[in-house]
Amino acid sequence: MTSDKPGAGSGEREAGSGKPGEGNLSRRDFLQVTAGAGALVSLGPAAAGPADQTPSPGFAAPGEPLSGWFDRPMRWVQLTLVENDPGRFDPQFWLDYFRRLHADAACLSAGGIVAYYPTDIPLHHRSAWLGTSDPFGTLFSGCRAQGMHVIARTDPHAVRDDVRAAHPDWIAVTRNGEPMRHWANHDLWVSCALGPYNFEFMNDVHREIASKYRVDGIFSNRWAPQGGDCFCVHCQENFKAATGQELPKTTDARDPARRKFIDWRKARLTELWKHWDATIRSVNPDARFIPNGPPDMKTAGEMASIQFADNQARHGATPAWANGRRAKEYRSVMGRRPIGGIFSVGLEEPYRWKDSVQSEAEVRMWVAEGTANGMRPWVTKFSGVLYDRRWLPIVERIYQWHYAHEPYLRNEQSLARVALLYSEQTMTVHSGVVAGDRTEDHVLGMYHALVEARVPFDMVHEAFLTPDRLDVYKLLILADAAALSDAQCAAIRDYVNRGGSLLATFATSLYDELGRRRDNFGLADLLGVSFAGSVDGPMQNSYLSLDADPATRARHPILAGFDDAPRIINGAFRVNVRPTMPFPSPLTLIPTYPDLPMEDVYPRVEHTETGEIFLRDLGRSRIVYIPWDIDRTFWEVMATDHGRLLKNAVAWAANERPRVEVTGPGVVDVTAWRQRNSMTVHLVNLTNPMMMKGPLREVIPIGPQRASIELPSGTRARKVHLLTTGSSPAVAETGGVLRVIVPSIDVHEVIAIDL
Numbered sequence: 164m165t166s167d168k169p170g171a172g173s174g175e176r177e178a179g180s181g182k183p184g185e186g187n188l189s190r191r192d193f194l195q196v197t198a199g200a201g202a203l204v205s206l207g208p209a210a211a212g213p214a215d216q217t218p219s220p221g222f223a224a225p226g227e228p229l230s231g232w233f234d235r236p237m238r239w240v241q242l243t244l245v246e247n248d249p250g251r252f253d254p255q256f257w258l259d260y261f262r263r264l265h266a267d268a269a270c271l272s273a274g275g276i277v278a279y280y281p282t283d284i285p286l287h288h289r290s291a292w293l294g295t296s297d298p299f300g301t302l303f304s305g306c307r308a309q310g311m312h313v314i315a316r317t318d319p320h321a322v323r324d325d326v327r328a329a330h331p332d333w334i335a336v337t338r339n340g341e342p343m344r345h346w347a348n349h350d351l352w353v354s355c356a357l358g359p360y361n362f363e364f365m366n367d368v369h370r371e372i373a374s375k376y377r378v379d380g381i382f383s384n385r386w387a388p389q390g391g392d393c394f395c396v397h398c399q400e401n402f403k404a405a406t407g408q409e410l411p412k413t414t415d416a417r418d419p420a421r422r423k424f425i426d427w428r429k430a431r432l433t434e435l436w437k438h439w440d441a442t443i444r445s446v447n448p449d450a451r452f453i454p455n456g457p458p459d460m461k462t463a464g465e466m467a468s469i470q471f472a473d474n475q476a477r478h479g480a481t482p483a484w485a486n487g488r489r490a491k492e493y494r495s496v497m498g499r500r501p502i503g504g505i506f507s508v509g510l511e512e513p514y515r516w517k518d519s520v521q522s523e524a525e526v527r528m529w530v531a532e533g534t535a536n537g538m539r540p541w542v543t544k545f546s547g548v549l550y551d552r553r554w555l556p557i558v559e560r561i562y563q564w565h566y567a568h569e570p571y572l573r574n575e576q577s578l579a580r581v582a583l584l585y586s587e588q589t590m591t592v593h594s595g596v597v598a599g600d601r602t603e604d605h606v607l608g609m610y611h612a613l614v615e616a617r618v619p620f621d622m623v624h625e626a627f628l629t630p631d632r633l634d635v636y637k638l639l640i641l642a643d644a645a646a647l648s649d650a651q652c653a654a655i656r657d658y659v660n661r662g663g664s665l666l667a668t669f670a671t672s673l674y675d676e677l678g679r680r681r682d683n684f685g686l687a688d689l690l691g692v693s694f695a696g697s698v699d700g701p702m703q704n705s706y707l708s709l710d711a712d713p714a715t716r717a718r719h720p721i722l723a724g725f726d727d728a729p730r731i732i733n734g735a736f737r738v739n740v741r742p743t744m745p746f747p748s749p750l751t752l753i754p755t756y757p758d759l760p761m762e763d764v765y766p767r768v769e770h771t772e773t774g775e776i777f778l779r780d781l782g783r784s785r786i787v788y789i790p791w792d793i794d795r796t797f798w799e800v801m802a803t804d805h806g807r808l809l810k811n812a813v814a815w816a817a818n819e820r821p822r823v824e825v826t827g828p829g830v831v832d833v834t835a836w837r838q839r840n841s842m843t844v845h846l847v848n849l850t851n852p853m854m855m856k857g858p859l860r861e862v863i864p865i866g867p868q869r870a871s872i873e874l875p876s877g878t879r880a881r882k883v884h885l886l887t888t889g890s891s892p893a894v895a896e897t898g899g900v901l902r903v904i905v906p907s908i909d910v911h912e913v914i915a916i917d918l
């Protein structure tokens with residue numbers, strides 16, 4: 164099977180004038196409303212409550228509204244020069260390529276380790292091949308002539324012997340007191356990121372670049388400490404001045420001294436960001452400093468006008484949806500502010516083949532996941548001289564498709580009604596309830612279950628649990644969100660009181676924001692249980708009994724699809740809890756029994772009254788608490804019964820008809836968006852596991868997919884079309900709900916509805 168070209172023919176679909184994809188509607192394109200589509204259920208009026216309000220059109224950034232140039236670029240390119248590029252690479256080749264891509268912004272190498280322009284700053288190393296040329300200036304002017312935004316790339320993390328000779332204190336120092344050699348190039352030294360090298364020398368470099376070229380911003384790669392913690396004289400003095408203590412040598416994240424160091428490093432990086440940003444703005448008020456990787460996501464949410472997610476490709480067994488997850492994480496702090504999704508065209512493995520070319524299927528899948536989840540594509544290529552050109556037409560097709568459909572890809576407002584909490588602090592301070600329990604595995608399992616269930620969902624960050632951000636969602640999911648502060652618990656409690664629903668698992672809220680275990684869950688009142696003081700596991704050969712209501716003999720809807728199953732497997736760990744109120748009991752514990760010798764494999768206890776799921780129906784809000792590690796075990800084992808139970812739990816807790824439902828074969832990531840004049844439903848075909856080993860070889864189309872899409876209230880569909888195949892699908896509408904059949908998806912299809 165050969166790969167189909169993405170959006171075959173779509174590059175030729177550009178409108179003659181203005182932006183493609185808008186206008187040009189004719190009578191014959193108007194939606195054909197099929198009479199008698201009686202199978203459609205009309206939506207009743209939404210139940211009352213804040214969680215049912217029409218979502219606000221994206222939340223405003225805390226620091227800065229959507230202004231400036233940042234929201235304009237839709238397609239980014241990055242060319243990172245290598246030192247011997249000047250005089251060898253052809254700038255015009257790249258400018259022509261950028262034009263064919265319809266790229267509207269570029270990130271270009273300027274300075275730091277190597278200067279690619281005639282710098283006047285002593286010790287700022289000009290490329291040995293520079294001569295009298297100015298490759299940065301040439302590319303900068305060429306891009307500007309094509310109407311592109313340009314940001315300059317610097318990389319401050321390494322220096323040469325002359326810098327060390329002149330300023331030995333600029334070099335990072337190991338915990339053994341040795342100056343730090345660069346791990347990959349032994350001719351270089353690692354610079355201290357938190358001392359005068361960055362605060363003074365690189366600040367001068369940034370001022371010079373912003374002054375010589377009116378760039379839109381400066382983007383620094385590897386601007387945070389590299390190669391391990393630094394114990395230089397400046398770091399020692401600055402840490403002591405800030406904390407009164409010596410630099411700790413421990414790397415144990417739970418050690419208070421280490422935590423103090425991490426907080427100090429974060430504060431110092433934030434200070435450096437502000438320092439460079441002020442310098443750049445003093446030259447050009449519209450320009451910004453843009454770090455490659457913020458000190459943490461909360462800081463990005465508080466400070467950034469634009470961010471770029473450096474998540475270049477799948478590697479190893481990384482799931483195909485991983486770039487979509489990164490996009491959701493960035494959106495959880497950035498909201499509507501733009502996020503560039505940096506992708507490479509090579510293999511991203513530990514051996515760092517930076518000049519390699521990846522399979523077309525990998526590149527397309529990675530970019531599609533980013534685009535479907537709210538990123539704007541940013542292709543990055545190292546070396547102006549190409550050794551392998553196979554990627555060029557692949558990226559060109561992706562970008563031309565993106566350009567042709569740009570008005571539909573602005574993703575101005577997510578229409579998701581489900582949100583998964585992104586708890587950065589739990590990942591940082593909580594090392595699990597027992598050895599082998601990793602919080603991230605809970606999140607990964609829940610994420611995968613939501614993708615498999617085809618639930619459009621966002622992530623919300625723990626630092627921004629405000630009504631404007633939370634109340635657009637009907638359901639908030641806490642996948643082992645173990646470390647929550649009292650204030651965060653209160654914000655979640657308020658959300659439930661306003662009508663929001665909750666699905667929580669395992670050790671959620673059992674720890675505070677510093678990772679200290681509480682005596683009881685911070686959310687005990689909502690969950691309806693209290694902590695009984697222990698965690699069981701790993702459990703061998705334990706099960707869950709699926710029980711009917713003793714009075715009615717009926718099974719709870721949470722058990723839908725399990726009709727012929729009396730029991731299913733348990734997870735591996737369970738938190739012992741005591742219910743503090745009466746609960747229905749559809750799922751009860753069958754304790755571990757011997758799994759060997761085979762003669763002994765029979766349950767010693769056939770049935771218990773120990774509830775393993777706690778369901779509260781508060782009217783507008785519903786709360787589900789699952790005290791065992793259903794999400795973590797799902798990530799490890801991928802048992803379909805656990806996936807189905809999670810799907811049912813989401814549906815029951817949300818307690819509303821989904822805005823978007825898509826049925827059909829395969830694994831599909833579904834996202835839904837609103838633009839000014841359109842609604843879009845993205846379908847990314849993830850059904851391509853290469854026999855579960857990971858790498859993607861070919862595109863295997865799937866179909867047909869049947870979508871049921873609730874139109875935003877007060878709107879009607881003027882036209883429905885499929886962006887990739889370029890066709891108009893069969894559509895029926897009843898009561899504001901469209902039913903659309905998508906015949907086939909190769910990698911990425913978008914159902915675009917003109918409103």
Ligand SMILES: [Zn+2]
Binds near residue numbers: 357393
């Ligand atoms: Zn240092």
